[in-house]
Amino acid sequence: MSKSLLELTPVQTVACCSPLLRETLSIEQAETVAPLLKALADPVRLRLLSLVASHAEGEACVCDLAGAFDLTQPTISHHLKVLHEIGLLDRSKRGVWVYYRVRTEALADLGVLIGGGARVAGAGR
Amino acid sequence: MSKSLLELTPVQTVACCSPLLRETLSIEQAETVAPLLKALADPVRLRLLSLVASHAEGEACVCDLAGAFDLTQPTISHHLKVLHEIGLLDRSKRGVWVYYRVRTEALADLGVLIGGGARVAGAGR
């Protein structure tokens, strides 16, 4: 899903440099990518992603997250919904709790699309 | 410059995986990065960046760009201003024309911050 999301295969993305800069983006491509970036373009949501990712087991429930913000629970819930609906967070309910998990591949695809593999050659991890 | 822009050195960014996911983003970091992403999170601006980058000599004047959109010249000018003020486009005036050029490093830094080198290690899950 994440590959078809951006219509890019790993091979293509790493082939040269940033797809964004390599060739002119079509209107459709631009309108596919923009909402993803828009979902990311919020300080609260950036930190939510970051918090979820760095939490134990790579997942966190709303109760783990809400405390880190000076915002109400519905607001946090709203931001999580935005991230989930765009495909950046996975959701799973267990008992009374709802756990979120970062969809790393989706984020990686986005990063490659924007910044390309510029730094990638030699990176390793 | 681009490094101070995100407060990350290349070494740090490549060290592991996406900085966004590697450790919890501070509030300040999140509020630094979010406006950059917000500037990118628009179909018109994404295509503008792409068009500028793929233009001859890597630069283009407003007159080269406006034709590609069904928008008025002031609107294009506005979007270019947004991209320039956030540090994603360079501006240089020559005679009557104003030329824009993509600040590739800034974009690369952003890409690394978001997607990191994750995909590089072997992809997928």
Place this chain on the structure above:
DNA sequence: TCCTCGTATTGATGAACATCTATGTGTGGA
């Protein structure tokens, strides 16, 4: 100097959005 052309600025307008309060929904325990 005056005119034309390329680009930027201003001010207005409607849409999108972040946030809140209030309330709904579903689950587990007593």
Place this chain on the structure above:
DNA sequence: TCCACACATAGATGTTCATCAATACGAGGA
């Protein structure tokens, strides 16, 4: 069966934003 808890949804509100028409600015040519 009922209550408490975790989370989601609904509706309202103030703000931000994309866009346009009108206008200003500034450089080169006649």
